[in-house]
Amino acid sequence: MGIRLGELVERFGGQLMGDASIEVSAIAPLDRAGVTDISFLSNSKLRALAAQSHAAALILAPADDAEVAATYEGARIVTPNPYAYFARAAQYFVAARGGAPEPGVHPTAVVHHSAQVDPSAHIGAHVTVEAGAVIKAGAVIDPGCYIGREAVVGEDTHFFANVTFHARCVIGVRGILHSGAVIGGDGFGFAVDDGAYIKIPQTGRVVMGDDVDIGSNTTVDRGALDDTVIEDGVKLDNQIQIGHNCRIGAHTAMAGCVGVAGSAKIGKHCTFGGAAMINGHIEIVDNVHITAATMVPNSITEPGRYTGYFPVARNAEWERNAVLLRNLTTMREKIRALEKAIKALSAEK
Amino acid sequence: MGIRLGELVERFGGQLMGDASIEVSAIAPLDRAGVTDISFLSNSKLRALAAQSHAAALILAPADDAEVAATYEGARIVTPNPYAYFARAAQYFVAARGGAPEPGVHPTAVVHHSAQVDPSAHIGAHVTVEAGAVIKAGAVIDPGCYIGREAVVGEDTHFFANVTFHARCVIGVRGILHSGAVIGGDGFGFAVDDGAYIKIPQTGRVVMGDDVDIGSNTTVDRGALDDTVIEDGVKLDNQIQIGHNCRIGAHTAMAGCVGVAGSAKIGKHCTFGGAAMINGHIEIVDNVHITAATMVPNSITEPGRYTGYFPVARNAEWERNAVLLRNLTTMREKIRALEKAIKALSAEK
Amino acid sequence: MGIRLGELVERFGGQLMGDASIEVSAIAPLDRAGVTDISFLSNSKLRALAAQSHAAALILAPADDAEVAATYEGARIVTPNPYAYFARAAQYFVAARGGAPEPGVHPTAVVHHSAQVDPSAHIGAHVTVEAGAVIKAGAVIDPGCYIGREAVVGEDTHFFANVTFHARCVIGVRGILHSGAVIGGDGFGFAVDDGAYIKIPQTGRVVMGDDVDIGSNTTVDRGALDDTVIEDGVKLDNQIQIGHNCRIGAHTAMAGCVGVAGSAKIGKHCTFGGAAMINGHIEIVDNVHITAATMVPNSITEPGRYTGYFPVARNAEWERNAVLLRNLTTMREKIRALEKAIKALSAEK
Numbered sequence A, B, C: 001m002g003i004r005l006g007e008l009v010e011r012f013g014g015q016l017m018g019d020a021s022i023e024v025s026a027i028a029p030l031d032r033a034g035v036t037d038i039s040f041l042s043n044s045k046l047r048a049l050a051a052q053s054h055a056a057a058l059i060l061a062p063a064d065d066a067e068v069a070a071t072y073e074g075a076r077i078v079t080p081n082p083y084a085y086f087a088r089a090a091q092y093f094v095a096a097r098g099g100a101p102e103p104g105v106h107p108t109a110v111v112h113h114s115a116q117v118d119p120s121a122h123i124g125a126h127v128t129v130e131a132g133a134v135i136k137a138g139a140v141i142d143p144g145c146y147i148g149r150e151a152v153v154g155e156d157t158h159f160f161a162n163v164t165f166h167a168r169c170v171i172g173v174r175g176i177l178h179s180g181a182v183i184g185g186d187g188f189g190f191a192v193d194d195g196a197y198i199k200i201p202q203t204g205r206v207v208m209g210d211d212v213d214i215g216s217n218t219t220v221d222r223g224a225l226d227d228t229v230i231e232d233g234v235k236l237d238n239q240i241q242i243g244h245n246c247r248i249g250a251h252t253a254m255a256g257c258v259g260v261a262g263s264a265k266i267g268k269h270c271t272f273g274g275a276a277m278i279n280g281h282i283e284i285v286d287n288v289h290i291t292a293a294t295m296v297p298n299s300i301t302e303p304g305r306y307t308g309y310f311p312v313a314r315n316a317e318w319e320r321n322a323v324l325l326r327n328l329t330t331m332r333e334k335i336r337a338l339e340k341a342i343k344a345l346s347a348e349k
Helices: A005-012 A044-051 A062-069 A084-095 A315-326 A328-348 B005-012 B044-051 B061-069 B082-096 B316-324 B330-346 C005-012 C044-051 C060-069 C083-095 C313-324 C328-348
Strands: A014-015 A036-042 A055-060 A076-078 A182-185 A190-193 A195-198 A206-207 A220-221 A228-230 A288-291 A306-307 B014-016 B037-040 B055-062 B075-078 B180-185 B192-193 B194-198 B206-208 B219-221 B226-228 B286-290 B302-305 C015-017 C037-040 C057-060 C073-080 C182-185 C188-193 C196-199 C206-208 C220-221 C229-230 C288-290 C304-307
Touching: A005 A076, A005 A084, A014 C328, A036 A084, A044 A062, A055 A062, A055 A084, A055 A220, A062 A076, A084 A306, A084 C196, A182 A206, A182 C005, A182 C182, A190 B082, A190 B192, A190 B330, A190 C044, A195 A306, A195 B082, A195 B316, A195 C206, A206 A220, A206 B286, A306 B316, A315 B316, A315 B330, A315 C073, A328 B330, A328 C313, B005 B014, B005 B082, B037 B082, B037 C083, B044 B061, B055 B061, B055 B082, B061 B075, B061 C188, B180 B206, B192 C083, B206 B219, B219 B226, B302 C313, B316 C313, B316 C328, B330 C328, C005 C015, C005 C083, C037 C083, C044 C060, C057 C060, C220 C229, C313 C328
Parallel strands: A036 A055, A055 A076, A182 A220, A206 A228, A288 A306, B037 B055, B055 B075, B180 B219, B206 B226, B286 B302, C037 C057, C057 C073, C182 C220, C206 C229, C288 C304
Antiparallel strands: A014 A076, A190 A195, B014 B075, B192 B194, C015 C073, C188 C196
16 A cells, blocks of 8 residues: 555655655654655754654655755655645545445435436435435445435535535535535524514525535525525635625635624635634625634725734733723823823923 | 415505506515516615516515605505515415425334324434424424434424434424524533532423524523523524523524523523623523624623624734733823822922 | 432432431422422522421531521431532432433444444444444444444443544543534644645544543544544533644533634643633643633643633723724823823923
């Protein structure tokens, strides 16, 4: 199950300095890599550690190569982005270990006769696939998942166990939905009549692009009339809530527990720290970075990093500051009074 | 599958201005409605758009009727609350499209012989219904749901796929539980002994009224000895946590990611913005509105809107303000010193 | 199904004052306990209520015994920690009521032939147990659960319905996982290449100790290379997110909606209020207590209580304070100008 360095470079690029016939069988961090492993240097501060690595080969950046090569005797693969190279190589080693499920439909799965399941797809135990759903080539649907009517699951997309993917929703190729994710639940839309809420049917879909990852127990609601859209390459961590009619721009990433209220439009290449909360009906442009635990009530029109959480302190200190915070108006009045008094004193002279 | 305007008015009220025999087949927003659609004007600012609509008929308020009728040639249904009318009409059109599941129990469902399932109810694939549970007329239990012992599901209540509804919990009529919701998990109750936690059995129930909606992956814990109570018409969005022994008053609505700690009592007709956090053992009176991302540590005894989150800013600005916030004590001291100095200077003259 | 007081004291300790042959059949709060019940006094303020209780017996602390015994005529069990005694006795009464599931594998469960299920374990309907998994003696796996390859479930551990426990994860004895919990989903790890995210395979595990409780819909991610570790006696409430490579110290408890970002190391005997948010790659020492809704960006090296949330206020007041908060720099400048002016005035004299 090893791979020759020559083949690795053919697959993933990089300049090989050393013997192409050397075979490596796993990827490991610098301090643990043994003589059959390949390792990587993604942080120049660790050059010294890399230089002493026992790894058969190292993936590293051009800027680090000279210093490391001075003492390190293994092979080197020089590449501008060693961390991304590591990620791709690690994916290769995991896939090579095997364990991918066999194509076919488990006998306990309930697949409607009008659903189209590609013969190369895998449908696990206790799965339900409703009428008209389409499961494309290489897709893997683990046990306990639910696929609604006319939903579409793209090529090589993987649903972990117990995912719920509702009617007419769509996901592209190479997606990953983790367990407990619920895609296409009804959006939270009501008319108020005489103090009671009247449900507005939610008839839009959730439409997800390619290479989308959705974390465990994350929820994405279907649109009211239009669709909720998750663009290509979006990565959502666990426990996230995306409201109806949102649009999340391509290659935007959100850490766990983020909430995005309905109809928010988020740009591309944004990042959101954990538990950031985004108001509904606002727009955030591309390349905006929101710090964890920050509430964003209004649109953001300029790229950059934005923050807004109360600084933590020892409880007693926080209490003092909290009281003063509530008395800022008084402080301002006192400053005004002082300014007036000074002015009067100065004039008197 | 269309409906004559006359029939629509018979069902939902309103004053029809125009030909009762006109048939409409769907409801659509003003800018998209075609000649077989009915549309609605719920915002007076859109009067001009309404006046030019291609819809066969419009639902609108008395205050808007004269201006719209001056140019709009279709039929009109005049009603005090066009948005609520829209919601009800939209529900009608969705139901008319059909697709409701057939009554009966799917062969893969496991229903205990002592459970009572009404013949008009639907039990989907891979569902488990435990001993003594009661599923009433017209209820729909989608695939993968779990209904615990002696739980009661009211008439026409709908559980989407993969809902967990634990033993002895009760929900009334016309409820909707979305996928991944967990109702009746154990409350978080422990005694501390010698630094370790001893679990206190949670023997209460969750009791939900009529017309309750619970969002995807929302959790409501059972009471410790008494019940957790969700009153009629409560609407909870996704990813909400309701602790044990809480009571949520009728027609209160909570947006996604809200947390309510144990034994909190929330009034009727309240609203909670996303990720609002409510402390345990407090009371909030009727008609209180909590802004998103606001922490409520103490009881609220007066109706109104309450807010408490740190304003977001560019990160550098936030850092400056955060430092100053921690130095408010120093600022107060400086102001006091200034006041003293001014007093001294004034006295000297 | 009753128990004699003598037997109770044999099981759980305490000093019995009264007739050991008295039989009690349930435990109830002071104000509700009847003549066949045992009750408990865990709060000295309720001494008067205890003294009048109709309970057949009372569990109480030495400090309360004299005053209560003066008027209360039932038996007493005197113990230093009546609340913990109550918890243990309540567990006894719940267990005595029966209802524990029969050992064995439900015919609809899908258990791989290479999995090891102890004959005393219970595997419910629609469960999937993958290859090489181990389910130990007395474990109870409720309907709809998923147990991944080579996962290990310890003795007497209970998974409620619809738990997902992924490949190679481990949990010790007497654990409780509530419905919708997802243990061992992939951690959120990516390399960035040319603006897109490349997934880093997550090959570590989640390893949980003994007596661990995990709440409904809580998620704990597997480690990237190393394991995510949840030590003995940890109690996590609902809707919590624990990122990859975290370590949560023994007997630490977290309330609902808490988020802990990847690689955070949390000490022992800590507590976290609801929706506390912990940054990644930080360390928190033992005996730290974080207030609800508090964001912790940096390591905490001293035990104690820490807080950081914006105080809630009526919306109008909050708006005023929020504006002033953003103008703290201006206030500081004004104070400096005043100090300068005072100095000048004083010098002039």
